Structures are given as C-alpha cells and as structure tokens.
Amino acid sequence: MNMNESTIEQFTAFAGQTRIASGDLATVAQGAKESLETAPQNSLLIFDNTNSKQVEIDLRGSVEEVLSRLPQPEKAAPTEPAEAPKAGRPKLGVTAREVTLLPRHWDWLGSQPGGASVTLRKLVEEARRNSQAADQSRQAQEAIDRFMMVMAGNFPGFEEASRALYRNDKGLFEKIIAEWPQYIAAHLRMLSEGIEWKKDENK
Template structure:
C-alpha cells in the first residue's frame, strides 16, 4: 500500500498520535483504539495531505498484515502493470496531441515514446523546485482544510502559504492547536524555499 519512503501522520481529534513510516503510524493508531480513545482517528499521507482510507479493525497483527498485503496505490486512471517491459515500469496511456506534434515526434530518434520520455525528464529537471513547492502547498492546504478549516486565521494562512510567505503563515497558524499547527508547518515547509537564506 505504501512505498518504503512513505510517511503518514495519525491524529486522534486534535492530538498527534504518530508521524513516520505507515507501520509505526497504524501501530500507534491501533494502540489508541485498544486504549479506548474516543476521539475520531484520522490518518494522512504526508506527501499529498490526503486522508488515508485504511481500516484499523482487528488485532495489531492483522492490521499490520493488511498494510503489508495491500497493493500499492496507482495514479488516477492508471492500469495495473501487465505484459511488456516490466523492469522499466512502462505504463501505457493515451496521449492527445495535434498533428504537427505527432509529425515532430515521428522524426525524433527512437520514436515518439523515447522523445516524450526525454521531454518529461528535461521538464522535471528544469521545473523540479517549482513542482516541489506546488506539491507542498497542495499537501499542506489539504491537511489544513480538513484539520483547521474552521480555525481562526485559516484563510489568511492559506493565502500566505500560496504566496510563499513563511512569516505570515506562522503568524496566522500561531493560535491553532499545537499539534495541528506543527504538522501544517512541517508539511508547508518546502513551499517556503524563496525565503531560505
């Protein structure tokens, strides 16, 4: 269900239970349930800020087994990998281009697929920092909407997040519950690269 580098965060109400590898996080969440914690439990994927739909029913051993046996999530619209070049992880999808684009791709060494892969890799290298900022903004915003959407200063904090203004972001999140504030700041940190020394 998750890659080895994945990081999840679990909350019981407004209280942070754990943040780290998924197995550690679901263990902490399962222990909270076993201890009779009545607060609603929420698990988040730190990379996206989205809630993780993972069932904590059963014993800890059963929960961890379910975590290990669950298939890795696929991107929206992707199909499970079938025959053909499995070591490369090639995934076939539809691409819609204008005729002049197809004509240009047909003249490239290696054909359209090789040319498109090279273009994507070049764009990733050129725009990697901007992509990381955008991903951090989206993840922090999703988390904030769910956990602090009604908190004072939420809208101002969201504006500061998208403006890349760490000082204003910290100001407007200061009064939030400690664990929510700290998690939002951690998720948002890569969005503030412009104010780094």
C-alpha cells in the same frame, strides 16, 4: 526539498488534535490501534504525508490482525540475466508519437545537431528540470491545503493562512499557524519544507 525525501515520515495519525504516530503504515496503524483502545472517544485520522489524503485502516481485532490486513509492499521483480549486446543501434526505450509543429519549428529542429528527435528530447528534459522545483512546491501547497481543510478549517485565521500559503508568504503563514494547536502547527511546518517560499525582501 522533495516531499518524498526521508526527512518527511510517510504517514501520520492524529487523535483529535494530537499527533499519536508518524512513520511507515505499520507503525502508524499500531499507534492508532493502541490509541483507540486507550481513548475510544477520540476521532482518529491517518494521513499520507506526500499528499495529505486520508488513509482508511480497519482497526478491528488485535494489533496483529490489524497489521495483517495492511497492504503489503510490492516485491521487486526478479532480476533477469543481462542479454548480450546486439549489433545495430541500442534501444533507448523511446515511443513514437505524432507531433504537430509549424514549418519554421521543423526547420529549426532539423538544423540542430542530432536532428529533430534528439533536440526535442533535450528540450523536454531541460523543461522537466526547470519545472521540478515549482512542481514540488505546488504539490506541497496542495498537501497543506488539504490537511488544513480537514484539521484546521474552523481555526482562527484559517482563510488568511490559506491565502498566505498560495502567495508563498512564509512569514505570515507561520505567524498564523503558531497560534494553532502545537501538533497541527508542527505538522504543517513539516509539510511546508517542500515549498519554495517567496524571499523576504527586508533581509
């Protein structure tokens, strides 16, 4: 599952070990501000759930002032009228770069239908498709590792959970985090939806 899919809220705020808000940045900022006013002694942290990097928000002033300082989403560029098609080969948006290959590679590319350029583009697209799941799994692991370092670094079993994460051992990972505070464990399970776990050979 893609880490960017809508099943995962974009941001999450924690007050200590308690999750206080999840959603878009405005929703989370408002939740963080209200929590700060109710319990100013709590440590507030806001995470971008796509990578678990911390997000800094200026919580001074009223809720309205806090929201007014948030970055505004980029507006879509105005749509330009479509140009009439021109004679000749269509523009593909390709970029010319130098590629160094052995002679036998060039010979093979030249013998393929469409020639070297078409074949190279097909090979690159196929490689991208084949590696997409692995790339998403790696990004999810990195996000979990970053979150655990901040929120669970002192918890019992932290190092073992980290090793289980990178061994793709779902059973052991979930067994360890089940003993951690509920909001921390729930957040880690949510982040782990993007991982391709090792299949259980006992099933």
